[in-house]
Amino acid sequence: MSEMRTQLVETATALLADGTATIEAFAEAGFGQLLTPEAEGGFGGDWGDAAEVLRLVGFHQPRLDVAALIVGDGQLDCALATTALVGGALQRALELAIDHANTRVQFGKPLGKQQAVQQSLALMAEEVAAVAVAAQAAAKARDAGDAAFEIGCAKLRANRAAGIGGAIAHQVHGAIGFTQDYPLHHYTAKLVEWRSAYGNDAYWAEQVGTFALSLGGAGLWTEITRRSDAL
Amino acid sequence: MQGFAIHAFDPPGDSVALRAEIRAFLAEHQPKGSAASRANCWQVADPEFSRALGKAGWLGFTWPTQYGGHGRHLLERYIVVEELLAAGAPVAAHWIGDRQTGPLILRYGTEEQRERYLPAMARGESFACIGLSEPGAGSDLASVRTSARRTREGWRINGQKVWTSGAHHAHTMLALVRTQEGSERNAGLSQLLVDLDTPGITIRPIIDLAGVHHFNEVFFDDVLVPEGALVGAEGNGWAQVTAELAIERSGPERYLSSHALLVALIDHLGPNADPAARALVGRATADLWTLRQMSMSVTAKLAHGEDPVVEAAIVKDLGNAYEQELPRAVQDAIALDLLDGSELSNVLHLLLLTSPSFSLRGGTKEILRGIAARGLGLR
Numbered sequence: 001m002s003e004m005r006t007q008l009v010e011t012a013t014a015l016l017a018d019g020t021a022t023i024e025a026f027a028e029a030g031f032g033q034l035l036t037p038e039a040e041g042g043f044g045g046d047w048g049d050a051a052e053v054l055r056l057v058g059f060h061q062p063r064l065d066v067a068a069l070i071v072g073d074g075q076l077d078c079a080l081a082t083t084a085l086v087g088g089a090l091q092r093a094l095e096l097a098i099d100h101a102n103t104r105v106q107f108g109k110p111l112g113k114q115q116a117v118q119q120s121l122a123l124m125a126e127e128v129a130a131v132a133v134a135a136q137a138a139a140k141a142r143d144a145g146d147a148a149f150e151i152g153c154a155k156l157r158a159n160r161a162a163g164i165g166g167a168i169a170h171q172v173h174g175a176i177g178f179t180q181d182y183p184l185h186h187y188t189a190k191l192v193e194w195r196s197a198y199g200n201d202a203y204w205a206e207q208v209g210t211f212a213l214s215l216g217g218a219g220l221w222t223e224i225t226r227r228s229d230a231l
Numbered sequence: 232m233q234g235f236a237i238h239a240f241d242p243p244g245d246s247v248a249l250r251a252e253i254r255a256f257l258a259e260h261q262p263k264g265s266a267a268s269r270a271n272c273w274q275v276a277d278p279e280f281s282r283a284l285g286k287a288g289w290l291g292f293t294w295p296t297q298y299g300g301h302g303r304h305l306l307e308r309y310i311v312v313e314e315l316l317a318a319g320a321p322v323a324a325h326w327i328g329d330r331q332t333g334p335l336i337l338r339y340g341t342e343e344q345r346e347r348y349l350p351a352m353a354r355g356e357s358f359a360c361i362g363l364s365e366p367g368a369g370s371d372l373a374s375v376r377t378s379a380r381r382t383r384e385g386w387r388i389n390g391q392k393v394w395t396s397g398a399h400h401a402h403t404m405l406a407l408v409r410t411q412e413g414s415e416r417n418a419g420l421s422q423l424l425v426d427l428d429t430p431g432i433t434i435r436p437i438i439d440l441a442g443v444h445h446f447n448e449v450f451f452d453d454v455l456v457p458e459g460a461l462v463g464a465e466g467n468g469w470a471q472v473t474a475e476l477a478i479e480r481s482g483p484e485r486y487l488s489s490h491a492l493l494v495a496l497i498d499h500l501g502p503n504a505d506p507a508a509r510a511l512v513g514r515a516t517a518d519l520w521t522l523r524q525m526s527m528s529v530t531a532k533l534a535h536g537e538d539p540v541v542e543a544a545i546v547k548d549l550g551n552a553y554e555q556e557l558p559r560a561v562q563d564a565i566a567l568d569l570l571d572g573s574e575l576s577n578v579l580h581l582l583l584l585t586s587p588s589f590s591l592r593g594g595t596k597e598i599l600r601g602i603a604a605r606g607l608g609l610r
Contacts, residue, residue: 091234098607112609115601122600125607126545129235130521136237137524153517201514206506209513213502217494221317224520228527229246 005049008034012053016060023064032069047139051084055135058088062190079198080138080151083158086194087131089187090161093169094128096184097121100173117172124168127161134158144231149211149223156204162191235542238531242306249307253314256287261320266578269319269491271585273484274445276400277321278358284322285355290329294337299350305534309483309527316487323445324400328352328359331478332405336424339463339471344424348403361479362406362425362449363472364394370598372407373416373469377451379408379423386410386423386461388431388454396592398434398447402427405475407468410461420468423460430454441584474538479593481529481543486522486550488589489557489582493519496561499575511564518553522546541606544599551590558582 001009011029015021026032034050036042043049050070057066067081098121101112111117131154138154141147166188170177177184199207212220242249260283262268268275284290292308294300315322333352336344351357368374377390388408398404404425411419427434431454437446463471493515500508525546532539561579569580590596 094607098609102608102610110610118604118609119597119600121607121609122548122603125234125603126549129542129545130525130549132235133237133525133528134521137521150520152513153520156514156517157521202510204517205510205513207513208516209504209509209511212512212516213497213500213504213509215497217496217498220493220497220516221490224523225250225313226247228240228523229250 002049004043004045005052008043008045008049008053009056012056013060016056016064019061021061021064023066023069026064026066026069031066034070047080047142048136050081051135051139054081054084055088055091055132058085058090058187058190059092060088062089062092062187075198076148076151077142079155079204080135080142080147082194082197083131083138083151083154084135086158086162086191087128087135089191089194090124090128090131090165093165093184093187093191094121094124096177096187097124097169097172100176104174104176111172120168120172124165127165131158131161140231141227149208149227152199152204152208152211155199156201156208159195159199159201159204162195166191235525235528235545236532236539238528238535240306240309240527240531242310243304244307246307246310249310250314253289253311254318256284256289257314257318257320260284260287261318266319266491266495266574267581268321269494270489270578270581272316272319272491273322273326273488274396274443275321276323276397276445278324278355278400280321281325281355281358283355284325285353290325290355291333291349291353292329294333294349294353298337298345299353301353306527306530309530313483313487313523316483317490319491323397324358325352325355326484327361327397327401328357328403330482331361331475332359332403334478335405335422335471335475336462338474339422339467340424341459341462343459344462348424351402357403358397358401359403359405360395360398360401360427362392362395362404362408365391366393369394370595372472373420375407375409375420377406377408378412379410379421379456380412381410381458382455385455385457388423388425388451388456390451392449392451393446394437394592395434395447395449396445398427398449399436399444404449405462407472410465410468417469419466420472421465422462422468422471423456424462425451425454425456425460429456439585439588441581473540476594477538477540477543478533480547480599481526481533481539483523483526485547485589485593486519486526486553489554489578489586490519492557492561492578492582495575495578496565499565499573507564511560515553515557515560518557522550522553525549541603544594544602544606547594548590548596548599548603551596554582554589555586558586 033042034045038044071077134154138150141150291300379386410421433450
């Protein structure tokens with residue numbers, strides 16, 4: 001991690017530590033200028049930094065609208081920001097589910113000892129991993145310029161992961177995860193919203209599909225590799 | 232909890248030039264064939280093509296030059312390998328040796344073993360196969376019973392391996408055997424390099440459900456191999472195999488093995504496809520792009536000298552799922568007569584039949600998810 005990112009992560013983590021961070025506190029700490037170049041008085045951070053900060057927001061306090069503060073209101077940039085938020089909220093829902101599975105005893109043993117539960121949580125972890133990688137890869141492409149393709153792929157993948165992962169988190173928690181008191185809904189409710197925000201499954205599937213078809217069968221691979229080699 | 236660590240894929244040198252070089256090689260040397268012949272291409276053996284690759288310097292790419300390798304970076308090899316797979320080149324003959332047996336010999340083997348095996352593998356003249364599964368040891372690999380006893384003349388091997396891909400064109404098997412009498416589970420196991428022309432070895436074909444011969448069963452009847460056949464430390468076989476499986480599971484073949492289907496689908500549909508078909512291609516493309524990023528991240532972790540056991544299991548499981556869902560999704564969305572002889576129907580039909588094996592070979596999805604669950608700290 002770069003020095004810049006370490007510093008941003010520490011600041012964001014400190015702000016988010018007790019779950020009562022405000023958007024004003026983020027603004028005061030300068031997060032509105034995260035992506036503004038240093039020459040213009042900003043932090044000079046990159047999109048990888050922004051994605052990491054938003055992942056933390058998704059993980060700790062997903063209802064806080066830090067994304068608008070950092071990335072503004074462009075649809076593509078908001079789609080990228082949402083992908084990062086999904087990654088964080090899914091990670092938190094997974095950790096809650098693992099804790100629950102390791103402590104809740106049924107049939108004389110923790111749920112997490114049941115193979116069926118283990119297999120479900122493994123699937124969820126795979127979805128979490130896919131979103132984390134997709135968000136960072138799309139952020140890297142965004143730093144280099146045109147990233148419409150990468151952001152489309154990443155948001156499309158995040159939409160699917162949010163659906164699969166949210167469902168598994170609730171299933172593993174049983175009724176306990178279904179109350180106002182238990183924190184799971186803070187994350188899964190936002191996951192539900194974010195699946196529709198800045199392009200749902202059908203929207204991005206058509207965008208990405210139209211682009212892929214315009215390239216032709218062999219051309220798709222040529223384009224995917226050309227784009228990543230240029231980073 | 233052990234998550235999926237993201238590593239940056241930053242190969243040294245000029246990736247664009249390297250990619251252009253391997254593409255030029257493929258344009259000249261890849262056999263012309265149908266989409267179906269390019270599907271599942273790392274199970275398609277063409278020794279002549281493998282020799283051409285070796286001659287042009289594409290095999291043993293990362294191995295030291297003193298052993299006939301080319302001293303390139305692991306991430307440069309990744310670029311070469313993904314190009315071979317995306318093109319659907321018939322890479323099976325050299326695949327196992329180049330991917331895992333060679334690197335294992337390099338890591339654990341003796342100087343004599345390195346000199347004996349690696350240069351021939353890098354020339355594309357010596358092929359290897361994997362000796363893990365047995366009739367009683369499938370997913371439960373620690374049940375391996377094939378035994379090797381130390382004698383004055385060397386190791387005496389008795390037992391049987393099964394589902395051995397490519398044994399009929401391989402020269403050497405790296406076999407996991409029980410070297411300690413009475414040992415159980417993952418203790419007392421070792422790896423031996425067994426030349427397949429050694430007396431006492433019988434290789435019998437097993438024809439798969441699509442009529443293809445790539446599996447075999449391999450019998451060992453009092454097979455005597457020299458003491459120098461032992462790879463690594465006696466009794467360290469399990470740890471070595473675990474490292475070998477991380478290499479085996481992490482590569483791009485776990486999501487690119489049937490790329491020929493996506494290519495044929497896009498060419499079949501053309502740019503004016505209906506919205507449902509466009510969405511199908513879009514979803515597949517997003518999966519492909521994400522899996523490639525994940526696979527590159529795992530390879531970058533390997534390049535840092537770490538064993539990405541959990542990450543490799545995750546990428547293989549997701550890659551297998553993608554390669555199994557795509558044929559079904561294409562069948563759902565596109566009205567086709569599977570027997571009409573068209574490029575798309577042929578490759579689709581083949582993959583509908585063979586893709587169930589993708590989540591069996593190299594570790595079932597249940598085993599992979601078990602590995603992922605352990606990484607999550609589920610107790």
